[in-house]
Amino acid sequence: MTVTTKSSSDWYRALANNRIGGPLSQQLGLPRPAELRRYRPGQPLTDGPALVGNAGTGSLADHVLSLPGVEQVSDATDRLGALVLDATGLGTLEELSVARDFLSSGLRRLGPSARVLVLANPPDQADGVTAAAARQALDGLVRSLAKELRDGATANLVYVAPDAAPADTDSTVLFLLSARSAYVDGQVVRVGPSVGTAGSAGVAGTAGAAGVTGSPHTGRVVVVTGAARGIGAAIAEVFARDGAIVVCLDVPAQGDALAATSNRIGGLALQLDITAPDAPARLLEYLAGRHGGVDVVVHNAGITRDKLLVNMDAERWDSVLAVNLRAQLDLNAALLEPSSPLRSGGRLVSVSSTSGIAGNRGQTNYAASKAGIIGMVRALAPVAAGQGVTVNAVAPGFIETEMTAAMPFGTREAGRRINSLHQGGLPVDVAETIAWLAEPGSGGVTGQVVRVCGQSMVGA
Numbered sequence: 352m353t354v355t356t357k358s359s360s361d362w363y364r365a366l367a368n369n370r371i372g373g374p375l376s377q378q379l380g381l382p383r384p385a386e387l388r389r390y391r392p393g394q395p396l397t398d399g400p401a402l403v404g405n406a407g408t409g410s411l412a413d414h415v416l417s418l419p420g421v422e423q424v425s426d427a428t429d430r431l432g433a434l435v436l437d438a439t440g441l442g443t444l445e446e447l448s449v450a451r452d453f454l455s456s457g458l459r460r461l462g463p464s465a466r467v468l469v470l471a472n473p474p475d476q477a478d479g480v481t482a483a484a485a486r487q488a489l490d491g492l493v494r495s496l497a498k499e500l501r502d503g504a505t506a507n508l509v510y511v512a513p514d515a516a517p518a519d520t521d522s523t524v525l526f527l528l529s530a531r532s533a534y535v536d537g538q539v540v541r542v543g544p545s546v547g548t549a550g551s552a553g554v555a556g557t558a559g560a561a562g563v564t565g566s567p568h569t570g571r572v573v574v575v576t577g578a579a580r581g582i583g584a585a586i587a588e589v590f591a592r593d594g595a596i597v598v599c600l601d602v603p604a605q606g607d608a609l610a611a612t613s614n615r616i617g618g619l620a621l622q623l624d625i626t627a628p629d630a631p632a633r634l635l636e637y638l639a640g641r642h643g644g645v646d647v648v649v650h651n652a653g654i655t656r657d658k659l660l661v662n663m664d665a666e667r668w669d670s671v672l673a674v675n676l677r678a679q680l681d682l683n684a685a686l687l688e689p690s691s692p693l694r695s696g697g698r699l700v701s702v703s704s705t706s707g708i709a710g711n712r713g714q715t716n717y718a719a720s721k722a723g724i725i726g727m728v729r730a731l732a733p734v735a736a737g738q739g740v741t742v743n744a745v746a747p748g749f750i751e752t753e754m755t756a757a758m759p760f761g762t763r764e765a766g767r768r769i770n771s772l773h774q775g776g777l778p779v780d781v782a783e784t785i786a787w788l789a790e791p792g793s794g795g796v797t798g799q800v801v802r803v804c805g806q807s808m809v810g811a
């Protein structure tokens with residue numbers, strides 16, 4: 352199963368990386384958008400060994416070094432694929448200085464698309480004000496560092512709850528170190544104790560996509576809404592690559608494109624309008640009858656009907672809210688009923704948007720629906736946890752799709768450049784992030800909104 356990682360027609364990136372345009376853009380002080388390293392089966396976890404260090408009293412560093420694919424640097428001159436700081440247990444400004452020292456000592460050795468990863472405990476679970484301040488300080492440090500890195504390198508922070516088992520962090524650490532997280536930059540992810548038994552899958556459940564062994568979604572039943580094209584088709588491809596039985600769902604009007612996607616990935620096509628009053632009942636009946644259950648539901652289907660609020664009619668408002676939010680609320684409610692075919696260890700993942708975080712002119716309906724998704728995810732996570740189910744969202748920024756290709760030149764260029772990686776993301780970047788959240792080993796990640804935006808300044 353080949354997953355599309357083809358770069359877009361980003362004329363500026365091509366120019367800034369050729370023999371003539373490269374020096375010119377450097378002279379003019381313009382950014383050089385790097386060719387990002389993306390996941391290919393069999394590739395090493397990182398492009399070069401990792402330097403792993405400590406600042407604090409925690410002991411996660413040894414655990415990280417034991418993960419498959421994490422290779423400790425042995426030569427002081429080797430170019431680094433990753434710089435990992437275990438700052439768990441950090442609670443003083445002196446330890447914060449140790450963190451700075453470690454990170455800055457490794458920065459000059461980072462290779463292209465290298466990863467900087469900081470692990471710490473959450474500020475809101477600190478003993479005392481100083482410890483809370485020192486842990487929160489890491490947030491500012493990492494987000495700023497992400498803006499300073501070059502050549503496709505990224506920096507992210509993981510707040511690990513003190514009661515999480517080391518294995519609960521595995522899927523997240525491996526994802527953020529790997530090429531799968533190419534467009535996830537400057538983010539803060541929280542990991543707690545796994546909500547379900549599936550969390551004990553740990554490394555075994557995650558290593559496949561990291562290019563080590565196995566396939567994390569083997570045999571799992573995954574539904575992707577809006578799978579006929581764009582981001583939805585990429586999500587279906589990634590889950591199929593990782594071993595899932597993928598049910599590709601879209602409206603009947605997209606029947607041909609839907610069939611093309613499902614045939615390409617060896618999945619199943621289901622024509623259904625998610626806004627139909629009987630859609631949840633029909634989908635659940637299909638899943639129970641045909642597959643005996645479901646493990647992952649990805650709410651990707653979405654529409655836009657842009658207009659300034661002053662000109663926004665009820666039809667535009669209602670249709671966007673119906674597809675983007677109401678259908679998800681109704682389907683999730685049905686999926687969490689006791690009679691539901693959703694299995695324990697289930698994963699619900701929604702596609703929100705940075706517009707739902709920052710707002711966007713002309714998109715009051717769309718942004719309201721995408722912000723509503725964030726509210727839904729946060730409220731539903733504690734409820735679903737009792738059933739061993741996680742609920743998360745991704746918030747894509749500028750992603751190269753047919754939709755963004757149709758934007759006016761100026762708007763498109765601005766969208767591409769106002770992020771730390773100076774380029775748009777690809778549908779596969781959103782898909783890889785969703786696949787990580789849906790892994791059996793990601794039971795400790797719930798109620799979160801992870802931006803896939805290259806650290807876009809929009810809503811930052």
Ligand SMILES: NC(=O)c1ccc[n+]([C@@H]2O[C@H](COP(=O)([O-])OP(=O)(O)OC[C@H]3O[C@@H](n4cnc5c(N)ncnc54)[C@H](O)[C@@H]3O)[C@@H](O)[C@H]2O)c1
Binds near residue numbers: 653750
């Ligand atoms: N492209 C971006 O830059 C971007 C950025 C942020 C968020 N998103 C979100 O990502 C998701 C996918 O976006 P895309 O760019 O691939 O869009 P797209 O328009 O290419 O694909 C959306 C799919 O959803 C399907 N769909 C719409 N209404 C449906 C319904 N009632 N029932 C079933 N299927 C339905 C469509 O037929 C289509 O195949 C959307 O939720 C979108 O809001 C996209």
